[in-house]
């Protein structure tokens with residue numbers, strides 16, 4: 054069976070975890086600090102704050118951005134549900150806007166239409182690793198005095214106009230879940246250029262504690278900590294960070310290889326007229342976290358049938374990105390909402406296997422099997 058995705062982990066990561074365990078310092082400590090510093094360097098951000106996953110990264114970002122009870126935050130419905138959930142956590146209201154079917158990212162014109170006096174922020178997702186047009190959203194956000202928060206869960210190593218994702222805004226959230234391009238099991242990171250945010254994020258991820266464990270541990274004097282506000286336990290462990298450091302070292306190599314496979318798919322499928330393939334415009338650089346293909350109405354096979362046939366042939370695929378407003382958790386509240394572009398994009402797209410290392414014969418098999426249903 055050809056899987057849909059697989060984390061690229063080797064003995065290097067295993068050894069890093071092993072060595073960390075034997076140091077006796079296993080939760081947030083020196084390795085988390087090193088991972089943060091290297092991540093900030095890699096993305097070109099001023100600061101990076103490691104947290105337990107991207108969902109907690111988004112939650113803390115909402116808090117430091119000042120999003121609260123009754124505020125509206127515009128985001129795509131067509132995203133992993135954690136995007137919308139993070140808005141709910143602070144008592145705010147997700148306002149779902151349409152996406153551009155060419156890249157599954159928010160449609161700036163529809164976002165503009167959904168701004169009201171209660172809008173506080175735009176939560177911009179770089180869907181499946183393809184950067185959104187950050188400048189267009191920055192202009193819109195500035196015009197209306199809104200916060201711009203980036204959900205870059207899938208976009209580590211992607212870049213926009215020559216700069217890595219993570220360096221454009223003051224709150225950018227990443228994920229290291231195994232389904233993403235690099236992984237620490239679970240894990241997350243927030244990059245920021247804002248010192249005030251940086252300090253508050255570090256406080257909030259660790260119970261609001263004024264002194265962190267490491268400082269207290271290394272101090273020659275007795276220190277008593279204070280808890281400055283109601284915080285959370287959203288720490289990353291040092292075991293995870295040690296794995297993350299190793300993963301970060303090979304990120305560019307992973308992306309080069311992922312892009313090569315995406316290119317192979319592109320070349321093989323571009324002559325199939327009823328398919329819409331991922332589009333990487335000039336100035337946009339995707340890490341190809343996923344390779345999603347859209348089936349236009351004139352395709353000879355429907356998406357679900359195609360998924361079953363692929364599975365029968367030993368190839369797992371996934372449906373396109375979900376729409377949050379149609380999930381049970383949101384369905385009732387958003388029953389009056391219709392987002393035809395998002396719904397169609399979700400229902401008619403299919404994600405193909407893409408991981409490192411992917412054997413040549415498996416790439417070939419995906420290409421040949423998939424193409425055969427369009428003859």
Ligand SMILES: *Cc1c(COP(=O)(O)O)cnc(C)c1O
Pocket residue numbers: 106107108109132133135136178204206207227228229230240241
């Ligand atoms: C995966 C994902 C998340 C959640 O990331 P976790 O690290 O699993 O919490 C959030 N937003 C998007 C767009 C994602 O793809």
